[in-house]
Amino acid sequence: MTRAFAPGHITAFFAAVRRDDPLDTGSRGAGIVVDDGVTVDVHDAEETTVTLDGEGVDFEPVERVLEMLEVTAGVDIETDVPVGSGFGVSGAAALATSIAANEEFSLGHDDEQTIAAAHVADVLAGTGLGDVVPQSIGGIVTRVEPGAPEIGLFGSVEHDDPRIGYTVFGSLETADVLEDDEAMERVDKAGESALDGLLKDPSIQELVDLSWEFALEAGLTTERVEDGVGDIRSSGGKAGMAMLGETVYGTGDDGVISGFEDVTRVCDDGAKLL
Numbered sequence: 241m242t243r244a245f246a247p248g249h250i251t252a253f254f255a256a257v258r259r260d261d262p263l264d265t266g267s268r269g270a271g272i273v274v275d276d277g278v279t280v281d282v283h284d285a286e287e288t289t290v291t292l293d294g295e296g297v298d299f300e301p302v303e304r305v306l307e308m309l310e311v312t313a314g315v316d317i318e319t320d321v322p323v324g325s326g327f328g329v330s331g332a333a334a335l336a337t338s339i340a341a342n343e344e345f346s347l348g349h350d351d352e353q354t355i356a357a358a359h360v361a362d363v364l365a366g367t368g369l370g371d372v373v374p375q376s377i378g379g380i381v382t383r384v385e386p387g388a389p390e391i392g393l394f395g396s397v398e399h400d401d402p403r404i405g406y407t408v409f410g411s412l413e414t415a416d417v418l419e420d421d422e423a424m425e426r427v428d429k430a431g432e433s434a435l436d437g438l439l440k441d442p443s444i445q446e447l448v449d450l451s452w453e454f455a456l457e458a459g460l461t462t463e464r465v466e467d468g469v470g471d472i473r474s475s476g477g478k479a480g481m482a483m484l485g486e487t488v489y490g491t492g493d494d495g496v497i498s499g500f501e502d503v504t505r506v507c508d509d510g511a512k513l514l
């Protein structure tokens with residue numbers, strides 16, 4: 241049995257970029273890689289089965305990554321954050337599975353290949369576009385060009401206080417939004433303008449503010465999220481909506497941070513074997 245960890249990735253904003261090849265498909269945008277993530281155990285098995293926090297599930301991005309690596313395995317996923325709440329659990333699970341399977345089955349792929357397999361699996365499953373590479377790098381990551389490692393273009397944004405507060409109200413099925421052409425037209429326009437803004441002033445405060453402008457412009461907010469962001473902002477903090485989930489996240493001083501239900505930290509390292 242081999243165990244691997246992949247951090248969560250809070251997408252602040254994004255614009256989809258679709259090309260014929262899934263390796264250079266993905267999204268432009270920015271996000272925060274956080275300690276709350278996913279741990280995966282992989283063991284050899286005649287047939288592939290996946291459990292999520294102990295329950296048997298269908299988990300397409302994980303199944304796809306094993307197919308691409310040409311192995312069958314039992315995969316047990318434990319997650320610190322709920323699926324579908326804007327932390328890229330699908331990408332994290334695919335990435336941790338790819339890293340653990342490479343070791344468990346002595347496949348001999350290099351990092352670039354294991355990360356690319358997870359990126360392609362998440363894209364083809366329709367569950368993510370831009371989480372996997374940031375989850376392999378760590379920190380606060382800009383995605384200036386989409387795609388797998390060595391294909392996309394990635395940058396980083398500095399931070400001083402690593403604490404990130406978050407409150408999860410509910411989940412959004414990523415595939416439903418990505419397949420909605422009208423919604424995606426608004427997302428892409430708002431995402432491009434948010435990225436332009438961040439590249440002019442690359443700070444975590446600006447990232448979170450732009451994230452909230454993005455959510456409003458893209459029409460993705462819910463009443464609970466609007467109220468939650470309003471509360472944090474009126475206590476002097478910065479808050480936005482984690483894409484694609486009904487989750488408020490943000491930064492600020494002790495008083496601001498105590499207004500969230502959970503607290504995690506910027507994870508400066510990428511996914512790894514445990």
Ligand SMILES: Nc1ncnc2c1ncn2[C@@H]1O[C@H](COP(=O)(O)OP(=O)(O)OP(=O)(O)O)[C@@H](O)[C@H]1O
Nearest residue numbers: 297300323324325326327328329330367414484485
């Ligand atoms: N209990 C479950 N709840 C939700 N999804 C589940 C569950 N069990 C398995 N899945 C699978 O997990 C994947 C969830 O992907 P989804 O992209 O919605 O989550 P995510 O990566 O956390 O998203 P996001 O970061 O956009 O919020 C899908 O492949 C879905 O079929």
Ligand SMILES: CC(C)(CO)[C@@H](O)C(=O)[O-]
Nearest residue numbers: 251254267368369370371
């Ligand atoms: C599409 C997405 C918001 C789903 O988590 C993410 O993968 C991203 O930022 O591209």
